[in-house]
Amino acid sequence: xxxxxxxxxxxxxxxxxxxxxxxxxxxxxxxxxxxxxxxxxxxxxxxxxxxxxxxxxxxxxxxxxxxxxxxxxxxxxxxxxxxxxxxxxxxxxxxxxxxxxxxxxxxxxxxxxxxxxxxxxxxxxxxxxxxxxxxxxxxxxxxxxxxxxxxxxxxxxxxxxxxxxxxxxxxxxxxxxxxxxxxxxxxxxxxxxxxxxxxxxxxxxxxxxxxxxxxxxxxxxxxxxxxxxxxxxxxxxxxxxxxxxxxxxxxxxxxxxxxxxxxxxxxxxxxxxxxxxxxxxxxxxxxxxxxxxxxxxxxxxxxxxxxxxxxxxxxxxxx
Amino acid sequence: xxxxxxxxxxxxxxxxxxxxxxxxxxxxxxxxxxxxxxxxxxxxxxxxxxxxxxxxxxxxxxxxxxxxxxxxxxxxxxxxxxxxxxxxxxxxxxxxxxxxxxxxxxxxxxxxxxxxxxxxxxxxxxxx
Numbered sequence: 001x002x003x004x005x006x007x008x009x010x011x012x013x014x015x016x017x018x019x020x021x022x023x024x025x026x027x028x029x030x031x032x033x034x035x036x037x038x039x040x041x042x043x044x045x046x047x048x049x050x051x052x053x054x055x056x057x058x059x060x061x062x063x064x065x066x067x068x069x070x071x072x073x074x075x076x077x078x079x080x081x082x083x084x085x086x087x088x089x090x091x092x093x094x095x096x097x098x099x100x101x102x103x104x105x106x107x108x109x110x111x112x113x114x115x116x117x118x119x120x121x122x123x124x125x126x127x128x129x130x131x132x133x134x135x136x137x138x139x140x141x142x143x144x145x146x147x148x149x150x151x152x153x154x155x156x157x158x159x160x161x162x163x164x165x166x167x168x169x170x171x172x173x174x175x176x177x178x179x180x181x182x183x184x185x186x187x188x189x190x191x192x193x194x195x196x197x198x199x200x201x202x203x204x205x206x207x208x209x210x211x212x213x214x215x216x217x218x219x220x221x222x223x224x225x226x227x228x229x230x231x232x233x234x235x236x237x238x239x240x241x242x243x244x245x246x247x248x249x250x251x252x253x254x255x256x257x258x259x260x261x262x263x264x265x266x267x268x269x270x271x272x273x274x275x276x277x278x279x280x281x282x283x284x285x286x287x288x289x290x291x292x293x294x295x296x297x298x299x300x301x302x303x304x305x306x307x308x309x310x311x312x313x314x315x316x317x318x319x
Numbered sequence: 320x321x322x323x324x325x326x327x328x329x330x331x332x333x334x335x336x337x338x339x340x341x342x343x344x345x346x347x348x349x350x351x352x353x354x355x356x357x358x359x360x361x362x363x364x365x366x367x368x369x370x371x372x373x374x375x376x377x378x379x380x381x382x383x384x385x386x387x388x389x390x391x392x393x394x395x396x397x398x399x400x401x402x403x404x405x406x407x408x409x410x411x412x413x414x415x416x417x418x419x420x421x422x423x424x425x426x427x428x429x430x431x432x433x434x435x436x437x438x439x440x441x442x443x444x445x446x447x
Contacts (some may be wrong), residue, residue: 056418080395084386085368088418092407096398128417139417202357206400209354237354243350266356273350304351 005155028112029168033149035116042146042155043067046124048162049074056159057081057089060141061097063157064126068185070101088139091128091181099207102215103185106203110180112172116147117193123184124157130177139178146172187219197227205236211244222255231261238270247274265291269305272312280318288312356399371401374408380410 002192047066049059058074058081065072080097081089108114111148118125125144132138142164146155154171158164175182183276184192192200201223208216219235227233238253253269268291275284288309295302375396382392396404407414 079388080398082418083382083416086385086416086418088416090407090411090414090416092399093395093404094405096395100398102409128415130415139415141417203355205333205357209352209400210398232353232356235356238354239350256402266351270350308349 014060020144038149038150040148041119043124046145048157051159055139060126060143061094063143064185067124068103099210104203105183106186106220108182118184121193125182127182128178129174130176160169189216189222191222197230201232213240231257248307263292263294269308284312374404378407
């Protein structure tokens with residue numbers, strides 16, 4: 001009995017391995033075919049900058065920024081993203097440069113269908129590839145601009161090739177070795193394909209944290225229109241308006257958030273600041289007291305809220 | 320190295336002064352930022368603030384050592400979020416730096432793959 005059971009296990013293992021292999025090839029292809037409906041998607045208008053030497057970062061970024069409505073060249077980008085002694089560019093710096101142009105760098109889900117989804121929505125995807133092997137990596141940035149279901153190939157703006165055709169399985173292998181990292185650059189107000197509110201809001205928050213408040217506000221507005229129950233999007237909207245000095249709209253955004261989550265301490269804290277700035281100091285103190293009653297005695301939140309309360313009380317005395 | 324150390328000591332000194340001053344003087348309240356709200360429950364914000372300044376300087380120095388123009392390096396670190404800075408401070412040398420030329424790719428890939436193929440480690444050429 002035991003050997004037979006062992007044999008069955010081995011068979012199952014072999015089946016699982018085979019399934020794994022077909023997942024790499026067949027299944028993904030089937031899914032791509034299904035999602036594309038057999039239709040070719042190619043963003044032929046996407047610009048191209050032939051890569052000189054090792055500057056694929058600036059070239060790929062310029063291509064993607066152009067598609068997002070920013071007229072910029074690789075030469076203009078190089079001082080912001082190129083690292084001379086490492087002969088290349090860091091992913092984080094591509095994100096940072098994107099934010100600098102008021103665009104939201106949105107990391108797509110690491111899978112082929114999400115990639116195709118963005119191309120179908122008309123947005124090229126800037127990807128990182130490892131063209132060699134895990135232990136001997138050769139990192140390369142390219143921009144995916146199309147999918148040809150008939151030929152089972154992706155179309156890339158890559159290196160010196162304006163229209164680089166790569167077999168799906170081959171492209172996916174090089175992409176997976178770079179953790180399937182890909183970004184789309186969204187003009188403010190544009191939402192990514194898919195329906196991942198948290199990922200989008202996080203991407204917008206990065207814009208806000210480097211002081212791009214106008215772009216952030218526009219992006220948050222689109223987010224709350226699409227996901228009206230998403231608390232963090234309302235918070236971000238309020239904070240961006242506050243940073244821009246638009247107290248009324250900031251207060252409205254915090255109110256909206258509190259109608260969804262009445263006990264949101266951060267919203268209460270920030271609303272109290274708006275009320276104080278509007279001269280409504282008693283309402284402000286009532287609001288901050290409520291916030292304080294909702295926090296634990298220790299911890300960073302308590303400390304921040306206590307600080308706000310002390311400031312508001314000082315304001316009331318000086319009145 | 321010594322510059323970094325002196326800079327760090329300087330920053331710590333300045334931050335200590337600022338923190339003690341903040342205890343003596345009226346506190347300044349502020350809107351809690353969205354980034355802070357995301358990480359609020361997990362980190363001590365004040366300690367975090369000092370770490371961010373140190374990370375910013377560390378990463379700036381690393382970039383300059385790797386050939387980035389000092390004039391651009393400051394602006395480049397300021398464009399990074401706190402989370403990105405912390406990651407770069409710890410892992411900059413291990414992170415992917417994409418930028419290979421096409422000819423170089425062909426060369427490296429071919430050599431590695433051919434060697435592996437000869438050793439029967441891969442079966443690359445049969446797949447295409």
